[in-house]
Amino acid sequence: MSSPQTSQQVGPMDTVGHDVPRIDAYERVTGRATYTGDVRLPGMLYARVLRSPHPHARIRSIDTSRAEALPGVRAVVTHETHELIYSSGSIAGGRQYSDAAKDITRNVRYMFDNPVRFVGQPVAAVAAVNRHVAEEALQLIEIDYEELPFVIDPEEALEPGAPPIWPEGNLALDFRNEPRPSGGTSGDPEAGFAAADQVFEDRYTTAFVQDAQMEPRSALAQWEGDKVTIYTPTQGISNCRHDNARDLGLEDHQVQIICKYMGGGFGDKNGSYYFDLIAASLAKEADAPVLLELTRKDDWLGTHGRWHTVQDLKVGVAQDGTVTAIGLRAYSGMGPYLRRSGGISGIDAYACLNVERVIYPVHTNRMVSGNFRAPSDPQGYFAIQSMMDDIAYKVGMDPVDFALKNMRRPTEEVEFTNYFLEECIAQGRELFDWESRWRPEPGSDPGPIKRGAGMAFMMFRSGVGPSSAILRVNADERYTLFVGVTDIGPGAKTTMAMIAAEELGVPLSQVEVVWGDTDRCPYSVGESGSRTTTQTGYAVVQAALDLKGQIAEKGMPRGDDVLIASATPTPSTQGKRRMCFGAHFVEVEADVQLGHVRITKYVAVHESGRILNPLPARDQIRGAAIQGIGQALHEDLLYDPRNGHPLTAGYYGARHVTHMDVPEIEVTFIQTDDGFGPYGAKTVGEAGIILGPAAVANAIFNTIGVRMKDLPITRERILEALA
């Protein structure tokens, strides 16, 4: 383990710290990489899912006889044939990976539910000899629905008399099975507001945004005896195996999960999905391998995205610009099942300790909300940092000075493993040339085409924790690294090989990685929470240390012999907070006559510890910033409140950014080593998405002089605000 260097910057090592192309780049760009949808097994059938056309309805009867009679159909499954609980989609309180939570939860989600609670919910599935027969068979399934009252808006859902989605009501149950808001109080908010010279109140809202990964989801299941193999695009093969085993009534060893390549993660795939269960059920019924494929629309509506929020903020400020108290009362739209927490982050980035938070995770008859890259952050940071930016102007301060005055710093009570937020802001301010781009008088440029600047800052958890690695060497000095990672985009496979090569002191070409298969790899924490590099990477360091010790003691293996080391470290920061830090500075050009916004400069400064492979790390920040821009300016899943139907599913409807919308994003890393993780590496993948909405919105305010409080900030909203 490297020695802590808590306050100074670090540089490249032998392998780590250099730009290294992905070790599987060739396979990917030549089409040889096998994604789930590419796998073909002998005798394989194709499956399609029939989905609810109603936002809330009871199925009176379901008749599959005509579908079953169609030549080529091999299996049809419904809620009547398969009463499987789909676990990780229905955990009380949004707690992840908890068997105990599944035991107690009352708002159970089944693989096929009755009643159905959102448009797009699965009601039946068919396996057939080809896709066309499967699709035709879906049309032959006759369902008699009793339509039920529904509710789309989270605030309306909590009003008396709102249609109940669950018998307990529409406020989601917490992990104790009690309908309670999350949040809580710290310090003394009442005294804080009393001490304020001015108190500001405002409402901000954020829209539902889909993860929108490129690869449509699919699952291929094959049974051999009482063991099932499932190929599925998961971010965590270990958790996916455990979830599926639990829900299928099997032991973990009876389930094999394979995910070698996948076309994007972006959150909430570190576990099972209902379509794994459907594929497994159909494969068992049909006694043949079954590939279930989701269409783009199935994928859009039948999975999850970031919860939309309504946030009422109240902030007290003293004469000198010090924030004295913060209040948040908020609603998070979760859809009919509580897949994840519905939390709202951002307030913790401020030093003010007098905080009251009341967050209602609310059930609606919209599609399910879940974790999307920094699950609770972009929506929370947009609201609180727009609010604080607005207050800075109102108290006559430069927003950067206001940030530096009020941001959280280490205290005796709350220690950090290291702290670089101030450096991120200072370096961003300089690289961006804030003084020349920011307008002291918002909207003051003459003419219809104006420019202005905004910024936002953040800190984000970068924990340490357990994961596993196995390392083997043979007589040819070939090293094989077994890690249970899947490669969702950041290049985990390459990073793990680099860490092994660094610690072993061998060239990267001598290390081969075995990954993405639960029958061949040890436990891995999974590619969520931006923790693969920090946790599994640290296990690789420990396994390499062990192997080096064995080689030193016994010498290199000879003949057919091998040496093997394994490690499952459980590191701890001893109560210190381990965070990564960042600041984004954005300049926009706005055409106030046409309502057009164009980003003309985007500077992202991040401290994420030591950057092990700068090439993909920069792209992680860029890709995340692009998603943040999309959330800021474009994306929404619009529902018609009168009929409960989504109107804008898909890349066309949800207006995702194209290459032509994306500005140059200038990424700078401040590299450090706090002594934790592999060589001081911290979180990268999620950190870049957090600040886009806030920084873009603040830049728009500086440019046009009108505060845009609702995401997305579309052309029509700008024109309406300026009308």
Add this chain to the structure above:
Amino acid sequence: MKAFTNQNARTLDEAVALAQQALRDGRSVSFVGGGTDLLQLMKDKVVNRPGSGDPDVLVNLKTVEGLDEVTSSGQVVTIGGLTTLEALVEHPVIRDRLTVLAEAAESVATPQIRHTGTLAGNVVQRPWCWYYRNGFPCYKAGGNRCFSIAGENQLHAIFGGGPSYIVHPSDLAPALVALDATFRVVGPEGERTLSGPDFFVLPSQDAEHENVLADDEVLASVALPAPGDGVRSAYHKIMDREAWTHALVSAAVVLDMDGDVCREARIVLGGVAPVPWRVPGAEALLAGQRVTPELAREVGAAAVAGARPLSKNAYKIPLTRGVVERTVLALATSA
């Protein structure tokens, strides 16, 4: 997707005959050119031809020779219906003399779609209203309602609406009308040639269709009078992102200039009405006038006279005004 029969036509007459035969057999039929949109409608099970459901028969026009040719003979430029959008973008005569059409074609969708999608397909594509595309039983799908009126109408018509409030989705259509195109339609009774106002129909005339084509009629080609030397034109499309979507508002502007004086103007709007929407009041202000910033502003204001927004699309009024003002001024003052 429903199973269907593909039939390759060798001539336009054969294509029409194949369609007639299918209809006589009680089978629904669609002509297919590039198919970029039709196949997606079929996959999404959106009613393409009202009253007839998903097509049982596709009559393939790509096998008809000569349908993708651009010919320039004296006073007329004729463009075959199967001409791809990319061919329009690249054609030297269209680029130089009929610039508004090349710019409109270039603004459509993505390079892949422009290389496959055709002029006729772009002009006769079904609306992109989110109710229609999501399978609601609206007028355009053969139903008897427009869901946008009391619903989500951000993208809907501010002119010419009722009983349906869709906007015409084509970028080429406003450009063609601005260039005074005629539309050659081939059907069982032979062929007929229609002006823009006669080819496109308002919902008040026919709520189900956007044009006069019957199920067994093909848009074979368009003909454009060759513009005189002083004519210049431009297409300005406003989208809610930089590419790959339909117009929120667009303006096809053709100016016949004599020095800095405008002899005659044609201004046709897209994205604001169920048909390409010509604004004669705005055009008239330009006739015989020097185009100044002040005049351009008046022209923009005249272009939105009579607009009747729905509950959520009033933003299209200032947007249209601004687009027309800017396009007219930029075009008139370009060298």
